[in-house]
Every structure is written in structure tokens, then in C-alpha cells.
Amino acid sequence: MIFSETKLAGAYVVDIDPQKDNRGHFARVFCEDEFSARGLKFSVVQASVSLNAKRGTVRGLHFQYPPAAEIKYVRCMRGALADVIVDLRPESATYLDHLMIELSAENGRGLYIPERFAHGFITLQDGTEVSYFIGNAYTPAVQGALRYDDPHLKIEWPLPVSVISGRDRKASSVFEIGAELKDRMSVRESMVA
Numbered sequence: 001m002i003f004s005e006t007k008l009a010g011a012y013v014v015d016i017d018p019q020k021d022n023r024g025h026f027a028r029v030f031c032e033d034e035f036s037a038r039g040l041k042f043s044v045v046q047a048s049v050s051l052n053a054k055r056g057t058v059r060g061l062h063f064q065y066p067p068a069a070e071i072k073y074v075r076c077m078r079g080a081l082a083d084v085i086v087d088l089r090p091e092s093a094t095y096l097d098h099l100m101i102e103l104s105a106e107n108g109r110g111l112y113i114p115e116r117f118a119h120g121f122i123t124l125q126d127g128t129e130v131s132y133f134i135g136n137a138y139t140p141a142v143q144g145a146l147r148y149d150d151p152h153l154k155i156e157w158p159l160p161v162s163v164i165s166g167r168d169r170k171a172s173s174v175f176e177i178g179a180e181l182k183d184r185m186s187v188r189e190s191m192v193a
């Protein structure tokens with residue numbers, strides 16, 4: 001695997017290193033030792049998939065507050081998506097900055113997302129399947145969501161939204177929950193885990 005740290009410290013693009021032969025290829029997509037050699041202490045607690053029928057489907061921007069904050073390692077198994085993460089670590093130099101990266105079945109790319117980031121995506125093709133390895137249990141009681149179109153975040157989505165859940169359409173803005181984010185995403189709280 002080839003790890004490239006992104007402009008948001010601690011978030012990595014993970015490319016595969018395919019071993020090719022006449023059948024196709026074999027490639028490792030996760031290795032506890034290789035992650036840990038880069039200081040990425042990632043124990044997979046859940047693995048999930050989402051299937052998105054239509055191009056232009058948006059999910060996100062989602063997060064869980066500490067101590068249930070999640071590491072996510074996201075890959076695309078079918079189709080393609082523009083994946084977006086937002087840094088919600090109040091002490092970070094890139095607090096509230098975002099990154100958009102294309103993940104597709106074709107490019108085989110993964111995105112390693114540390115705790116205390118919001119995550120979302122828009123699908124670029126019909127029938128896009130997204131795979132997640134997740135480092136903490138699903139805990140709806142401490143879930144949060146930011147609006148995908150929050151003007152404060154200035155995310156330039158590459159195409160119009162075709163499908164979105166009611167919850168995501170009504171999600172909060174940074175203006176509304178900025179103080180709560182700063183408080184509940186503080187390092188002090190996240191270390192209680």
C-alpha cells in the first residue's frame with residue numbers, strides 16, 4: 001500500500017500496490033502492521049457498505065462526538081464518488097478546512113479519516129457502492145451532521161444533488177453548532193475514550 005498524507009494532517013490517501021499477473025491482480029487494502037508503522041492505530045470495530053442507486057446522491061456530512069468518535073477508512077467498490085472530509089479538531093491549524101478526493105472502483109483508492117472529522121460524499125455514477133472500515137461502534141445518540149451546502153465550508157460539489165436524506169437536507173450549519181463543536185470535539189473530551 002502507498003500512503004500519502006493529505007493537507008489535513010493525519011488523513012491519508014491509501015493507494016493499492018497491485019501484484020499483477022495474467023488473471024488480474026492481487027492487492028492489500030488494509031494491514032494493521034502497515035497502518036501502525038505510520039502511527040495509525042486502527043482497530044476495526046465495524047465494516048459497512050452503502051449502495052447508492054443514482055449519480056448525484058449525497059450522504060453526509062456525518063460525525064460522532066467523542067468518546068464515540070470514529071476513524072473511518074473508506075473505499076469504493078463499484079462506481080465512483082467525490083469523497084469529502086472536514087477537519088473538526090478545534091486545536092488543528094486546518095479546523096473546518098475540507099478535502100475532496102475521488103474514490104472509484106477503477107482507481108482503487110482509499111481514504112483514511114482520523115477521529116473528529118466530518119465525512120460525506122456525492123456519487124459520480126449510478127450504482128456506486130461504498131465500503132467502510134470503522135474504528136468505533138455506531139452510536140446514534142452522539143451522532144452529528146453538518147450541512148453539505150454550508151456556506152461556511154465552501155465545498156464545491158462537482159454536480160447537482162439528485163438524492164439526499166431528509167436528515168441530511170436539514171442538517172445544522174457551522175453557524176448553528178460551531179460552539180458545540182469546539183466544546184465537544186476538544187482533545188480533552190476525545191481522550192476520555
Ligand SMILES: Cc1cn([C@H]2C[C@H](O)[C@@H](COP(=O)(O)OP(=O)(O)O[C@H]3O[C@@H](C)C(=O)[C@@H](O)[C@H]3O)O2)c(=O)[nH]c1=O
Nearest residue numbers: 046048050059060061062063072119120121132138165
Ligand atoms: C451509519 C449506520 C446506519 N445504520 C442504520 C440507521 C438507518 O436505519 C440506516 C441508514 O442510516 P444513515 O441514514 O445514517 O446512513 P448514511 O447516511 O449512509 O450514514 C453514513 O454516511 C456516511 C457519509 C458516513 O460517513 C457513515 O459513517 C454514515 O454516517 O442504517 C446502522 O444500523 N449502522 C450504521 O453504522
